[in-house]
Amino acid sequence: MKILLAEDDKHIAESLAEALTDQHYVVDIAVDGQEGWDLAKASAYDLLVLDITLPKLDGISLCRKLRTQGVSVPILMLTARDGADDIVAGLDAGADDYVAKPYKLKELLARIRALLRRGNFCLSPVMEWENLQLDPNSCQVTYEDRPLHLTPKEYRLLELLLRHGSCVLSRSQILDNLWSFYDPPEEDAVKALVKRLRQKLKASGAPDDFVMTAYGLGYHLKQYSSDRQLCRGKVPSYAASA
Numbered sequence: 059m060k061i062l063l064a065e066d067d068k069h070i071a072e073s074l075a076e077a078l079t080d081q082h083y084v085v086d087i088a089v090d091g092q093e094g095w096d097l098a099k100a101s102a103y104d105l106l107v108l109d110i111t112l113p114k115l116d117g118i119s120l121c122r123k124l125r126t127q128g129v130s131v132p133i134l135m136l137t138a139r140d141g142a143d144d145i146v147a148g149l150d151a152g153a154d155d156y157v158a159k160p161y162k163l164k165e166l167l168a169r170i171r172a173l174l175r176r177g178n179f180c181l182s183p184v185m186e187w188e189n190l191q192l193d194p195n196s197c198q199v200t201y202e203d204r205p206l207h208l209t210p211k212e213y214r215l216l217e218l219l220l221r222h223g224s225c226v227l228s229r230s231q232i233l234d235n236l237w238s239f240y241d242p243p244e245e246d247a248v249k250a251l252v253k254r255l256r257q258k259l260k261a262s263g264a265p266d267d268f269v270m271t272a273y274g275l276g277y278h279l280k281q282y283s284s285d286r287q288l289c290r291g292k293v294p295s296y297a298a299s300a
Contacts, residue, residue, distance in 0.1 A: 059083050060083070060101070060103050060104050060234075060236075061084070061085050062085075062097055062105070063107045064091065064094035064107065064109060065088075065107075066089050066109065066111070070159075075087055078167075078170075079210070081167060082197050084214065084235070086240070089113075090114040091112040091116055091119065093114075094108065094115070095115060097239060100239065105134065106121075107133075108120055117136075117148070118135075118147050119151075121148065121151040121152050121153050124152070125152030132174065132176060134156065134173055135153045135156040137157075138159040171195065185217070188282055189201055189264075190259075190264065190268075192213075194217070201264050202262070202263050206258055208258060212251065212255045212258065214236050215236060215251055218232065219269065219277065219279050222278065223278070227276045227278065228276035229248040232251075232276070236251075252271075
């Protein structure tokens with residue numbers, strides 16, 4: 059899951075980004091509203107966290123501008139202003155929720171999880187595919203009740219695949235979702251990451267073809283007859299190698 063954090067206080071931005079990264083989110087930081095606008099147009103995010111008192115373009119104006127341009131992802135406002143007028147202004151501008159500073163980190167993370175569940179129909183408290191389970195709240199992954207010890211990037215890739223199921227994700231889509239806007243690697247990094255994830259899944263008892271390759275297109279999870287359908291359309295021909 060990828061989050062844009064627009065916060066001009068360097069200490070708050072870095073500490074919150076660190077906490078979100080520890081929860082396996084990918085975080086881009088914007089130090090003012092104009093940079094937040096530019097990043098929101100350039101990259102796909104699952105959630106926007108906007109401070110109200112941003113320089114150049116304040117958070118409420120940025121939120122309103124994003125909604126006017128058809129950006130529908132969930133928006134959480136951060137504000138030191140906890141007066142009713144400011145809360146109403148943020149919500150009327152299109153924000154989905156707000157948190158007043160100083161905030162309790164556990165509450166903020168819970169509100170973020172709630173907004174992400176609301177904004178993505180594939181995201182549930184516990185995500186399942188065949189005998190695999192991923193719990194976004196605890197960041198724990200098991201296959202047939204055996205734990206998988208994944209790196210943050212491996213975890214994010216598996217979560218992304220689970221959210222899309224048998225729908226194919228291209229390498230460029232995976233890059234956009236798993237790496238920061240400012241440090242994208244080469245597409246070969248996706249191939250290597252998929253290979254490492256497959257190895258760990260196989261070591262936990264998953265079949266070799268749990269993660270499939272749609273040649274020339276990308277990757278998806280193998281569709282089992284008992285699986286819940288996560289997307290519509292014909293599943294392309296696939297193979298198990300990257």
